[in-house]
Amino acid sequence: MTLGYPQTVLSPRRRRGSLRARAMGRDSILRRFDWVLFIAALGLSVAGAVFVYSATRVVPAGEDPQAYFKRHLLNLMIGLLLGFATMLFDYRTLRAYAPFVYIASVIGLVAVLVVGTEINGAQAWIQLPGGFTIQPSEFMKVALAVGLAMLLAERRDGETEPQLPDVAFALLIAAVPIGLVMLQPDLGTAVVMGMIVLGILAVAGTRISWLVALLVLGVVGAFIAVQVGVLDQYQIDRLLAFANPDLDPQGVGYNTNQARITVGAGSIFGAGLFHGTQTAGGFVPEQQTDFIYTVVAEEMGFVGSIGIIALFAVVLWRALRIAVRAEDLFGTLMATGIVCWFAFQMFQNIGMVIGIMPVTGVPLPFVSYGGTSMFANWMAIGLLENVHLRRALR
């Protein structure tokens, strides 16, 4: 087990056994697969479908009340396929493809600035024929997790921590897409990306002092951005409106107010599925995407809201477990990146809904309606399963 790679489940030797043995063997794919992670993520996605349906079922006469529901399920199917595909080939061969994935995503981010469609103030979407849209920044998260993990997992002999050139190069690699995302401007996604970078750097063993310096740099950078006037006052107000909805009463302030009312109104057991009056009345804008959690909270109450958080806890627990048990540093760092991504994006999204985080448009992983997000999330699950499957048997 010390030399070379551990045998993979898909090695030709293993294919010879009986079907039953292959399926039930100690290292069969079915037994090595992390079912808990899969079922928790699938649970979130299916619950998402139900809540997306609840959020969008009130439509003008003649329109299909299940339109979003069906497309959410379709997105989920595609996501599952993408995830499955991601799981199949050995993640270590990804290193070879990582530069291409990264470059493709960066091109996507550049393209979105050129031909993208602006939705809710951010130019983050590329309109495809047939009414589909694609959001390159979602794929960029996958690319970042893979790319940075690859860069920082490479160690020269005897090195126990990343050296300055490695860190600098990693930061450069991260800075390009983060910068592009900020140009959209999509602050929320940029921060999530920043968290992926920070998490991977930290677990890679980067010196504390450098990490602190990086954080300080980020804060100072943000401060300068505000001072120099890169951001308009209304943008600053929008950011601060979560704490003081009066700053932007018609826009974000209205949204946060209504979101809080909707969440609070759910009380302990909720209004019951499809019985939320705030949801049915459409009082919270974007309730099928960024504010999907209001639907959960209103209709399923505290019990259901905690239920969703518990499912995330399971996903994150399994992902962290995979990071800890990964066969190599690359696997660990990739899983770490995904943990940071999911954890922070979930916190950012739910925190914004319940008024403890600024309103920045990031979707709730698996639950929010949105194709690209769903694809990227399931690709991430595929990566986690990939690392999980290929760990050595102990």
Add this chain to the structure above:
Amino acid sequence: MTDRSRTRLVVLQVLVFSLLAALGGRLWYMQVVAGAEYQAAASENRIREVVTPAVRGAILDAQGRPLVQNRTSLVVSVDRSTLLDLPDDGDQVVRKLSRVLDIPYRRLDRQLTLCGAPGAAEPPVCWNGSPYQPIPVAEDVPANTALQVMERGEEFPGVAAEMTAIRDYPAPFGARAAQLLGYIGPISADELAAAEAKEGRRGSTYTNFDLVGRGGLEQVYDGFLRGKPGVKKLAVDSAGNVTGTVAERDATPGNYLVTSIDAHVQKVVEDQLKAAIKRANTPGENGQDRAFPAKTGAAIVMEVDTGRVVAMASYPDYNPGIWVGGVTNDQFARLSSEKAGNPLINRAIQGEYAPASTFKIVGAAAAAAAGYSLNGPYQCSDQFTVPGSTQTFSNFEAGMTESMTLARAIEVSCNTVFYGLAYRMYVEEGGQDAGPNAPEYLMNTARGLGYGSTTGIDLPSEAAGRLPDREWRQQYWEDNKNYYCNFDEVASAADRANDYLRAIAKENCVDGYLLRPGDAVLAAIGQGDVLATPLQVAHAYGAIANGGTLYRPQVARAVLSPEGQVVKNFKPKAQGKVPASNTTVQYIQNALANVPVSGSAAYRYTTFPLDKIPVAAKTGTGQVEGKATTSWYASYAPANDPKYVVLMMVPEGGTGSGTSAPSVNEIYKALFGIEGLQVNPKKAIVPDGNPIKTLPTVNADGTIDLPKDDGLPGSSESGIPAANTDDKKSKKNGRRRRRETP
């Protein structure tokens, strides 16, 4: 993996789960701790209440004639909040509306200004209601004008024209009864809060869109008249689209208020009061050879055996219809101006005057109670001198020197007899040095006859009058000590120029806290500091007339449901017995009955059939410092079987017999059907001259069975359609009325 990475992963794990815990904690607070609050906010969010105002009940006279009813009218209203959203605060819209409606811009602007805003007019000209409620700016708008406003909706944002039920004053026989009826106005924030505090926020039937009664019966019986507004709770979505009805409650129309007022008598009384004032202004007519500057007055007709008010007039009055459509600044200024005589004031219950000689029944009863002989004899000298001083009080009306009984003293209204009696009672009480517990014969009798406190009539703002007893005198002196003792410093220039006032002040400074002989003597003839409202005097005379029972004066007879069921019956309420024996009461009755025969008013009865309808009466001529005398005439009839008290009072009107008595007699003629020296009960304006005993009939469909003489212009005998239950009929009624008023 290095140890460092492993440690960092543990740290990451802790961070991730603390993020989850933070979310959980916040959710616990929002959904479990504060859930109820947010639920309330959510229901407020999605539920819009649409209030349909209830049709206010009509006020009927004793025979069912409508004094106030409703009719539908095209009302143009303006929604302030919509106007304020416009760039110029809607100024252009208001100007355009002013042209279309042909109402001066300034007037519209005043009507649309919230009371209390800078530059706002006084209520009710300014808008005293909810800022979110459409403000009615014009009523009875012609249909084509309303159409113009409605069809050009984009030019008139926030302006609406709707058929609305508004108050209508049919004025049967032309009776106004303005102060009696009162008026309605939008509820103020304070009133709404008070109503909610009383009824509880959830149970409150008042909304900030309500009109409530102000003044008169509209105010006192608001709870019965207003009905219950209909509320439709509509579920709406975020765009304000109605998605369903959550709850619905139809409006319940208000009840009918049946009063004891008789519209025909009311009209006669209003006319006769005016006639009396005109008489006072005319030398010769008023029994004197000079004109009196009378401008105001009050008159009351009450049932002797029940205290029910048959008519009540106060002059100057106003057309109650002035409130409909919003009163203008000038109109309101006139209504509340001193110069115009404060037409809003109901002098019958709010005016306080020296009751003068009408108070002699109190003196007589007090003397009897104190043990003095009714038969005397008493000396009616020219003047009364307080023993041991030079203070003299003269006789005003009767200037004769003869011995007489107390009855005769009442008949001829001899002051000096009452001065003498009052002085003797005063000395018996202990005089000037009597302690606070000394008996007060005159004041206690007056209190027992209802003076000095409100009668409890079902009308707002009743005044209590004043009985200047020893306690009051002490209090009053303490309140005014500074004025009396520092007269030359604190009194107004006009007062300082008056030597009489200076002398009085000097006197009062020294011993004004004492009930001095002069005070006691003057009180016996209803002068000095004695004040009474016309209603208090009528109240007391009613008690003498019925043999000694004080009845609470009452205007309301009954409350009938919109379907005609009796909701509440206001029974006559006996308040107590007068503090006089039956013998004394009868003695006073006889004395009063002789006033028109051989007393101070006899010269006014030369053409009156006293043999058929004997009248008992007392004249009064009140002295007021610096003003002409107040004319009083308190009476009841028939003296041998009293049915009605009739009282008239005209300030600065000269003498009681000269100015008021002829008008009172005209009222009796109408009441009993007197023609010349004959009595024809068929011609009486109340059936057979008797008080109405039965309630009018309101049919289940809301129509009222009216008497043949309903006094309403152009209406049929079968009854008029009531405006508040049958919409079709009320519209018909409304059309009919509009046609009649060009």
